[in-house]
Amino acid sequence: MSNNNNMDPLPSPEHSNHPNFLPAPPGIPTPILTPKLEPLDEWVTTTQDPTRTDFSNGTHQFNLNFFADETLAASIDGGNADDDNNGNSLYSDFNRVTDLFRTAFTTGLQQCQNDDVSDPNSRAIVPVPAEDSVEAPPSAVVSVARQRRWKELVRVTDAGVGELQHFRDVVRRTRMVYDSLRVLAAAEEERRVDTRRARSDLRASGLMRTCGLWLNRDKRIVGAIPGICIGDVFFYRMELVVVGLHGQPQAGIDYLPASMSSNGEPIATSVIVSGGYEDDVDEGDVIIYSGHGGQDKHSRQVFHQKLEGGNLAMERSMHYGVEVRVVRGVRCEGTLSASGKVYVYDGLYRITECWFDVGKSGFGVYKYKLWRIEGQPKMGSAILKEALMLRRDPMCINPTYYMSLDISNKKENVAVRLVNDIDRNPEPLLYEYLVRTTFPQFVFHQSGKATGCECVDGCVDGCLCSMKNGGEFPYSQSGVLLRGKPLIFECGPFCSCPPHCRNRVTQKGLKNRLEVIRSRETGWGVRSLDLIQAGAFICEYTGVVLTTEQAKILTMNGDTLIYPGRFSERWAEWGDLSLIDSTYERPKYPSIPPLDFAMDVSRMRNVACYISHSSTPNVLVQYVLFDHNNLMFPHLMLFAMENIPPMRELSLDYGVADEFTGKLSICN
Structure with missing residues (x-):
């Protein structure tokens, strides 16, 4: 156990010469490396009906079946595999301060366009090749959307108030498109007479991915993401992926793999804490987070964990002092999400300790101690708990209010x-x-x-x-x-x-x-x-x-009217859906006269x-x-x-x- 940033990597079964190596008990098979899945939120594979290709919005048809769910699950991270060597140039200085980001939408920040930027793509939220213009053909947009996640790690620290407000608006608009698509897809599923239904959250995210509307896919952002505030709530894991808050649809640790790092070491950027693992301890500002691997299909620990993949990335983030974003999965009354939970962004944490311990199951588990960085707004999960208490008893906090x-x-x-x-x-x-x-x-x-x-x-x-x-x-x-x-x-x-x-x-x-x-x-x-x-x-x-005449009389004594x-x-x-289909027109039926009353x-x-x-x-x-x-x-x-x-x-x-x-x- 150590909190020294210069500590050596912790032992794993292949490091048998390490002085702290714990040998596996006799008869224990070799550990299996698997993503740390979130309980009750496993990826649902659905069989799409090939004859069902669209849903109606009254005047337009939009295709939502671009790829099978299992294909999306395999490719969604776009490069979190150690065998990915595509030859792209590496930009490895993950502590480098970026300027600003270009938005995925055609209306960007005008003030940003006058800045001198050596790499114009360093501003992008969604990767836009330099040779592509705004008028690029649809095929070019699709090719951009299907690119793997890039390798560059950046931290945004110099955005001003105006820029942060702009990024906030970009995120809000993106989430609105996602929710609109999901609601329309769910309504289409409601009309189906058979019991075979696809998940609307997957269909909506798949369409946005094909149209190049996923955010933050060109950079691996360390720390806070512009436009996402502490306390923001998400009903679906796929929405976290769409906005780039957590790039893994299923795994609990999101990280830059070793094959994408210039020094060959992985770096963790975010984790999801759901409280469904026997060795996890969540005390709000302090979290004991257990690693991944060694589990069977029922999420039971059956092997020792290894210091590789996300586990090694967590240890390396501690070594370099890289903070991680924490998203909590919280049970919430009346939620309509597939998992019965909502996901709340709770801010930035530092990994202060890492050790190998025997878990409650009797198998070796890697554990990480996370401390919340001071000076941040109140945790969203704490606000949810406070609201629940007030719903049950309004006098429980401060009855004089x-x-x-x-x-x-x-x-x-x-x-x-x-x-x-x-x-x-x-x-x-x-x-x-x-x-x-x-x-x-x-x-x-x-x-x-x-x-x-x-x-x-x-x-x-x-x-x-x-x-x-x-x-x-x-x-x-x-x-x-x-x-x-x-x-x-x-x-x-x-x-x-x-x-x-x-x-x-x-x-x-x-x-x-x-x-x-x-x-x-x-x-x-x-x-x-x-x-x-x-x-x-x-x-x-x-x-x-009031009629117009009545309103004029009443305003003589002061205006307390709503118009x-x-x-x-x-x-x-x-x-x-204009970002999905350039021919989309907003509804005009019925046409109504201007409202002339107060x-x-x-x-x-x-x-x-x-x-x-x-x-x-x-x-x-x-x-x-x-x-x-x-x-x-x-x-x-x-x-x-x-x-x-x-x-x-x-x-x-x-x-x-x-x-x-x-x-x-x-x-x-």
């Missing part, structure tokens, strides 16, 4: 709490809580002839309500928004379908436990105690609808009124009709644009906000 356990007075399905640890301002309690928007009576009288579907057990393909939505339902069977549209028609009071119909998502009310909060940093805001999945419905933005027509059209970004929230409002403004929001506004047919007066329904972790503030793009605070004046 809570000024109300339910500002809705039981009008919502779940309580909406009020938290103020700043000045005890009770403002949200001074308004009448409004669950549904109040429309003038003439809106219903001018709605035209009331029509509805005649479905008995729930809407089916081809019914009247599906035709009103352009021939397809706007939601999946699980209630996730498939694609943003100018307007969605839900089933209403004149429909025969039951309340649980898939086309009544927003009418079912609030499901997530929201809190109105007040802090020194952001003022009033809203957060959730639940993990909100991308595309999930959150709540309605409510108020009292729906000013909201940015963020709905067009959800389901936008909502008064001066006396009646709901929790949505306190959501902050942001130019990079995580919540979008989707216009919905269900209780009337007047296109000029839709409901304002809020959906998640990305996976929103518990305790993270919700944000909207109001279009126009206060120039000093970035929030609407009514929420200051």
Whole structure:
């Protein structure tokens, strides 16, 4: 056992002359080197139907079956094999500071283009050959996407605030494309009549790989990855691969193999900790991480481990003082992922000790002690645990923070709490809580002839309500928004379908436990105690609808109005597949006139009124009709644009906000 950075490599069975070598007991076979697999998240091999090559988005067809899953599993790392010698030049100074990265999208940082860079590819997030231009043919893009992961190790340390914000936007857009594809693929699988179903997360990642949309494949980044924040939550292992946070879809240790290193030594860059191994110990800031190898197909330790592959890479990272990223697999209530877990990025750790020990199974196991580097934000897994405690008992942490356990007075399905640890301002309690928007009576009288579907057990393909939505339902069977549209028609009071119909998502009310909060940093805001999945419905933005003339009169005494027509059209970004198909056009059906009304929230409002403004929001506004047919007066329904972790503030793009605070004046 040692924490000396100049320590020699630890003994392995082939190092029989090493003074610390532990000989194997008689009769023990030679150890087997296998990747450290994550429990209950093994790669699922599915047999694709060769006749099923696309899914519909209303007007376009997109091929998702580019290769078999087992082929992707074999090639996804693109070079983590010791026999890979492709003759490419090595750039081995892994502590070299890179400048910035070019993005995978055609809209890059303009300020970066004027810098002098000896190697223009050193900026790339996705490898773009120097000879290829933006107008390169599709075949060139595919060839780039299928390249193996490169050998260069870099650490990003000089990115400014503007560049980090740009990288954050690149990651957000990439994840949005991934989630959109996955949701559409899952909806296609729901329509299949047989039981053979492919995993939507694998199909989505496969398509993005073929289109060259995987991030960080041209460099092996040591340390933090620009655009990925501590606390970010991922539902699927393949999403970690897509954004480059952890390049292995199955193995728990991601590393640069010895064959790719100039000095012939592997270097570990990230690990996944799931707490499913008998010799692992996870105490948050300190982790005892067991190595890989020596396991059978049931993940039972049956042989001694060897100091090679990922095990040697971990030891070498300790030797050189190279930090590793830690992603934790955490059980989470209500998750829809294949493993029943979510993956949370918890920051950077240093490997301080490494030793060979007898594990609980009686076989030799390599163990590594990881210490979390100080000065980082709170761990995402710790925030998940804190949110779980607050869901069960709001008084368990600091009961004085809570000024109300339910500002809705039981009008919502779940309580909406009020938290103020700043000045005890009770403002949200001074308004009448409004669950549904109040429309003038003439809106219903001018709605035209009331029509509805005649479905008995729930809407089916081809019914009247599906035709009103352009021939397809706007939601999946699980209630996730498939694609943003100018307007969605839900089933209403004149429909025969039951309340649980898939086309009544927003009418079912609030499901997530929201809190109105007040802090020194952001003022009033809203957060959730639940993990909100991308595309999930959150709540309605409510108020009292006023005509233009009424709004002009009311503003004479101060403007406390919301103008729906000013909201940015963020709905067009959800389901936008223009990066997958250059001919993609956002939905135009139905066309609606400009919204020329306002909502008064001066006396009646709901929790949505306190959501902050942001130019990079995580919540979008989707216009919905269900209780009337007047296109000029839709409901304002809020959906998640990305996976929103518990305790993270919700944000909207109001279009126009206060120039000093970035929030609407009514929420200051």
